Amino acid sequence: MDDVAWTRTEMLGPEAPPASAVGIVGWMRANLFSTWLNVILTVAALGAIWLLASHIVPFFAHSVWNASSYSECREIVARTWGEGASGACLAVIRERWKQFFFGFYPADYYWRPTLAFILMFVALAPVLFSSLPRKMLWFSAIFPGVAYWLLWGGSIFFPIAIYLGFVAGYVAFRVAERGPSFLPPLAAAVVTIVWWLFIAGPLANLLPDIGLPAVQSKQFGGFMLSMTIGVTGIAFSLPLGVLLALGRRSDMLFVKWISVGFIEFIRGVPLITLLLVASFLLNIFMPPGTNFDIILRVIIMVTLFAAAYMAEVIRGGLAALPRGQYEGADSLGLNYWQATRLVIMPQALKISIPGIVNTFIGLFKDTTLVAIIGLLDPVGLITSIRANSAWNGIVWELYGFVGFMFFICCFGMSRYSQYLERRLRTDRH
Amino acid sequence: MHKGILLGAFAGMALAAGAASAGTLDDVKARGTLKCGVNAGLAGFAAPDASGRWEGFDVAYCRALAAAVLGDAEKVEFTPTTTETRFTALVSGEIDVLARNSTWTFTRDVDLKLDFIGVNYYDGQGFMVSKDLGVTSAKELDGATVCIQTGTTTELNLADFFKTNGMTYQPVPIQTEAEARQQFLGGACDAYTTDASGLAAARSGYPNPENYIILPEIISKEPLGPVVRHGDNQWADIGRWTFNALVSAEELGVTKANLDEMKGSQNPEIRRLLGVEGSLGKMFGLNDDWAYNAIKAGGNYGEIFAATIGEGTPSNLARGLNGQWTDGGLLYSPPFR
Numbered sequence: 154m155d156d157v158a159w160t161r162t163e164m165l166g167p168e169a170p171p172a173s174a175v176g177i178v179g180w181m182r183a184n185l186f187s188t189w190l191n192v193i194l195t196v197a198a199l200g201a202i203w204l205l206a207s208h209i210v211p212f213f214a215h216s217v218w219n220a221s222s223y224s225e226c227r228e229i230v231a232r233t234w235g236e237g238a239s240g241a242c243l244a245v246i247r248e249r250w251k252q253f254f255f256g257f258y259p260a261d262y263y264w265r266p267t268l269a270f271i272l273m274f275v276a277l278a279p280v281l282f283s284s285l286p287r288k289m290l291w292f293s294a295i296f297p298g299v300a301y302w303l304l305w306g307g308s309i310f311f312p313i314a315i316y317l318g319f320v321a322g323y324v325a326f327r328v329a330e331r332g333p334s335f336l337p338p339l340a341a342a343v344v345t346i347v348w349w350l351f352i353a354g355p356l357a358n359l360l361p362d363i364g365l366p367a368v369q370s371k372q373f374g375g376f377m378l379s380m381t382i383g384v385t386g387i388a389f390s391l392p393l394g395v396l397l398a399l400g401r402r403s404d405m406l407f408v409k410w411i412s413v414g415f416i417e418f419i420r421g422v423p424l425i426t427l428l429l430v431a432s433f434l435l436n437i438f439m440p441p442g443t444n445f446d447i448i449l450r451v452i453i454m455v456t457l458f459a460a461a462y463m464a465e466v467i468r469g470g471l472a473a474l475p476r477g478q479y480e481g482a483d484s485l486g487l488n489y490w491q492a493t494r495l496v497i498m499p500q501a502l503k504i505s506i507p508g509i510v511n512t513f514i515g516l517f518k519d520t521t522l523v524a525i526i527g528l529l530d531p532v533g534l535i536t537s538i539r540a541n542s543a544w545n546g547i548v549w550e551l552y553g554f555v556g557f558m559f560f561i562c563c564f565g566m567s568r569y570s571q572y573l574e575r576r577l578r579t580d581r582h
Numbered sequence: 583m584h585k586g587i588l589l590g591a592f593a594g595m596a597l598a599a600g601a602a603s604a605g606t607l608d609d610v611k612a613r614g615t616l617k618c619g620v621n622a623g624l625a626g627f628a629a630p631d632a633s634g635r636w637e638g639f640d641v642a643y644c645r646a647l648a649a650a651v652l653g654d655a656e657k658v659e660f661t662p663t664t665t666e667t668r669f670t671a672l673v674s675g676e677i678d679v680l681a682r683n684s685t686w687t688f689t690r691d692v693d694l695k696l697d698f699i700g701v702n703y704y705d706g707q708g709f710m711v712s713k714d715l716g717v718t719s720a721k722e723l724d725g726a727t728v729c730i731q732t733g734t735t736t737e738l739n740l741a742d743f744f745k746t747n748g749m750t751y752q753p754v755p756i757q758t759e760a761e762a763r764q765q766f767l768g769g770a771c772d773a774y775t776t777d778a779s780g781l782a783a784a785r786s787g788y789p790n791p792e793n794y795i796i797l798p799e800i801i802s803k804e805p806l807g808p809v810v811r812h813g814d815n816q817w818a819d820i821g822r823w824t825f826n827a828l829v830s831a832e833e834l835g836v837t838k839a840n841l842d843e844m845k846g847s848q849n850p851e852i853r854r855l856l857g858v859e860g861s862l863g864k865m866f867g868l869n870d871d872w873a874y875n876a877i878k879a880g881g882n883y884g885e886i887f888a889a890t891i892g893e894g895t896p897s898n899l900a901r902g903l904n905g906q907w908t909d910g911g912l913l914y915s916p917p918f919r
Contacts (some may be wrong), residue, residue, distance in 0.1 A: 433674070541623075542625055
């Protein structure tokens with residue numbers, strides 16, 4: 154016998170894993186059918202998805218874009234897909250999309266809200282993305298005036314006169330800086346308000362009436378109205394919320410009491426109540442003939458409401474900061490405002506991002522409540538459109554469309570906040 | 583206006599009761615537009631079309647009033663109002679006149695300090711059932727389930743009606759017309775009750791309107807009419823007589839088409855109505871062609887009715903109580919003299 158021991162000289166190549174453990178089959182075994190409970194859940198979920206899809210897919214697959222009334226839609230669906238078939242009557246969106254976006258805004262001026270909407274992104278960009286040049290922030294600062302002028306029209310000098318109020322306030326701040334520390338903010342506030350109340354109007358009237366044709370608030374509607382209320386509310390509620398949160402933690406008794414009282418009062422009242430107050434009570438308190446714009450009243454109420462919630466969100470962020478941060482800032486010799494601006498707020502705001510965005514999204518969706526007081530936001534418009542004899546009885550398509558548009562906006566905000574959280578993470582480099 | 587938006591906010595607080603309101607007529611003339619409160623959406627009565635233009639029975643009255651006062655039927659600003667906001671909007675001066683299918687009742691007239699200037703639509707609560715139910719009278723509804731809007735007078739009327747007739751029913755509470763549609767068509771209730779005009783409008787949107795009937799019994803009185811603020815009699819007169827002019831025009835055979843021809847009519851009442859003879863308009867501060875303009879805006883009462891809610895339109899309402907008194911209806915305009 155030839156005594157040769159067989160020895161392997163090279164390593165065996167790896168075998169392919171069994172077919173049941175790789176690819177789709179393996180993935181399904183691991184994730185969908187690993188245990189009996191899992192199998193049952195998978196089957197049940199598939200059944201539910203099938204049930205939903207079997208209704209929704211034909212509904213959209215049979216959709217009708219060209220029709221002038223709901224009954225015509227139904228006829229077309231019945232003719233094309235047989236009796237009893239369901240189909241989305243998207244013709245109503247096709248006919249009314251302009252109304253959904255612009256409300257009753259004059260058709261010749263549709264470019265104005267559109268331009269304001271585009272400029273809004275230009276103004277937001279440097280705020281949202283820190284890689285952009287800081288000089289763009291100047292545009293962000295003047296954007297509210299530009300947007301106001303584009304939307305409502307009128308003399309260009311009116312927003313300019315309002316902006317000059319800030320300049321006047323700044324001058325007063327610098328002049329008062331030599332006085333005690335409480336004086337500069339006080340002087341700035343007083344001068345600005347006096348300017349707005351007594352100087353801005355006459356000044357704007359004095360200057361020539363150069364500008365765009367005026368559009369009345371009554372003509373606002375649809376998503377444009379939601380955007381106007383929502384964006385203004387979001388932009389103003391954050392700074393107001395920061396001030397209220399600081400006020401609530403302040404050592405100064407009056408400031409503290411006012412902040413606490415304001416926050417607790419506003420939070421204790423439903424938004425609907427505030428809107429009804431804006432729409433009825435203020436009207437009755439005002440002298441007859443006073444022109445206190447309804448949209449402005451609503452914006453003020455929505456902003457105050459959101460600010461109260463914002464204040465509590467930010468107070469949570471402030472409370473989460475370790476004491477050492479405050480002491481560290483003090484030990485550097487920073488005064489209160491410097492410490493707040495440079496050390497405390499950046500950290501507190503970062504902690505509060507999910508809560509802040511949550512409040513923003515809530516605020517934006519709450520703008521649909523204005524339908525209760527007779528403003529024709531998208532939800533209010535649905536009632537009006539359904540009252541039209543051509544579209545009487547249509548439900549799913551309209552509510553679905555409005556819901557979809559709101560989802561896009563809210564989902565966008567949510568994604569941005571996740572991006573921001575990732576970017577601002579400092580615990581891992 | 584544009585400056586008023588922000589400044590109004592501040593100035594409004596500073597201004598005490600400075601701008602005491604002159605008469606509504608002077609305000610409207612000075613402003614150049616009529617502010618009219620309408621329903622934010624009620625089929626046939628008020629709804630914006632695709633281009634944002636308001637159309638409907640109540641809207642047509644606003645246009646006629648604007649034409650009478652300002653000479654131009656298009657000079658109206660429509661303010662959509664809800665059931666909750668309508669009277670406050672009127673009392674606070676946000677609107678000059680409210681034409682929003684509002685029922686004239688004692689408390690509204692007296693306690694809320696409103697003035698109803700007439701009845702432009704005599705409505706009443708009715709029942710709608712499916713033909714399959716085999717019911718032809720509301721008296722046969724014993725034991726039925728009824729879809730009913732909660733918190734309205736219709737709810738109370740319903741209870742009274744069934745109690746009076748010794749019958750029982752099962753209420754299915756609903757909030758909106760859209761919900762009523764889902765419940766009623768889904769078979770959750772045998773009968774749906776609300777104002778008869780509302781039933782007709784709702785039915786027109788059903789997949790098979792011919793399968794549903796509105797029962798003949800009308801169980802309540804719902805006189806709907808335009809409203810103005812209490813205390814401005816001149817303005818109330820203008821509103822009332824503009825409406826009467828539309829009714830009289832129908833009675834006298836004056837239509838939008840033959841309006842100019844009728845100016846040469848020998849009938850003295852037509853001549854007074856159209857301002858050819860006498861000077862009625864001047865008596866309440868308008869031009870003498872006020873009624874001419876009002877009728878020109880959308881035609882007489884009958885023409886407006888036919889174009890917005892009458893037979894042949896989706897609402898398909900018969901004139902019934904809303905016919906001229908000469909035809910057995912309740913429309914009876916005082917004479918123009």
